[in-house]
Amino acid sequence: xxxxxxxxxxxxxxxxxxxxxxxxxxxxxxxxxxxxxxxxxxxxxxxxxxxxxxxxxxxxxxxxxxxxxxxxxxxxxxxxxxxxxxxxxxxxxxxxxxxxxxxxxxxxxxxxxxxxxxxxxxxxxxxxxxxxxxxxxxxxxxxxxxxxxxxxxxxxxxxxxxxxxxxxxxxxxxxxxxxxxxxxxxxxxxxxxxxxxxxxx
Numbered sequence: 001x002x003x004x005x006x007x008x009x010x011x012x013x014x015x016x017x018x019x020x021x022x023x024x025x026x027x028x029x030x031x032x033x034x035x036x037x038x039x040x041x042x043x044x045x046x047x048x049x050x051x052x053x054x055x056x057x058x059x060x061x062x063x064x065x066x067x068x069x070x071x072x073x074x075x076x077x078x079x080x081x082x083x084x085x086x087x088x089x090x091x092x093x094x095x096x097x098x099x100x101x102x103x104x105x106x107x108x109x110x111x112x113x114x115x116x117x118x119x120x121x122x123x124x125x126x127x128x129x130x131x132x133x134x135x136x137x138x139x140x141x142x143x144x145x146x147x148x149x150x151x152x153x154x155x156x157x158x159x160x161x162x163x164x165x166x167x168x169x170x171x172x173x174x175x176x177x178x179x180x181x182x183x184x185x186x187x188x189x190x191x192x193x194x195x196x197x198x199x200x201x
Contacts, residue, residue, distance in 0.1 A: 001142060002193070003183040004047065004150040006065075007158060007175050009034040011057035016093060021124070021156075022084035023091030026056040031177065035064040038178040043068040048146040051137075053080040053153045061178075062152040069150070079137035082154035083130045085114060087123030115159050116171055134160040142185050158198070165190050174199035 010031035013020040027035065048071040052062035062074050084090065089097045097105075104110050104122055113119045118127045134157055141149060155175045162168050166183070167190075179197030183190055 001146070001185040002148045003141065003185060004042070004045070004148075005158065005161065005181045005183060006038075006061075006150060006152050007155060007177065007179045007197070008053075008055075008058040008061040008152060009038070009177040013091070017095065018091055018093050019086040019089045019097060020057075021082055021086040021090045023086075024055050024057075025091075027060050031057070031061070032064065034177050035061045039065045039068040042150065045069075046148045047071050047150050048148055049144065050074045050150045050152060051077050051080065051141055052151070053082065053157070054078060055081055055154070058152045058154060062150075065150060065152065072146075077137050077140065079133040079140070080151065080153045080157055083115060083120070083127070083156035083160075084123075084125035085120045085156065087121040089121055115156055130156070131160050131164050135164065138165055166192060168192075170200040172198055173201040 010028045011020065012025040012028055013023060015028055042065055047069045050062045050066055050069060050071065050073070052059050052074055054076040058080070059076060066074055089101055092100070110121055113121050115127060120127065138161065141151065158175055158181065159172050162172055176197035180195070181192060181198070182194040184193045
């Protein structure tokens with residue numbers, strides 16, 4: 001089985017300088033244009049189905065891709081949602097959040113948080129639980145009767161898959177819009193066939 005795991009394109013939180021995470025921002029005009037351009041690369045790959053996070057920035061990227069894919073449509077998978085790293089700050093402008101939550105941000109408890117720290121901000125999602133649901137999402141996908149699929153999701157899911165499913169030691173530092181990891185799956189084994197738009201460290 002071949003899996004094209006693709007990150008969603010630019011969303012409104014990027015432009016508004018807001019914390020994203022579980023906040024459900026839509027694509028920007030630039031994001032829509034990037035998705036349309038990238039969809040041309042998906043045409044002719046034989047993708048039979050697209051699995052997508054239900055968050056607007058991922059779902060609407062997938063809908064644009066689906067116009068160029070002659071497959072079985074889109075299935076929304078809740079477990080492909082972005083990790084709720086930012087908790088109570090989700091959807092809040094970052095500068096405003098520093099004013100509102102300054103005491104917490106500067107406290108010892110939250111001086112270090114994020115996926116690779118294994119900890120989310122106040123009200124956020126447990127990282128181990130997030131990793132478990134991402135695994136469940138991929139278990140569901142590989143049980144399908146498809147040979148070639150696309151998965152449209154988020155940066156946190158990329159990091160979880162790279163660390164826990166692909167079992168790679170490097171950290172993902174940056175992920176471009178429409179960044180892609182082409183994954184080969186065979187009898188329980190996942191390997192990377194190709195990767196683009198990702199900076200490792």
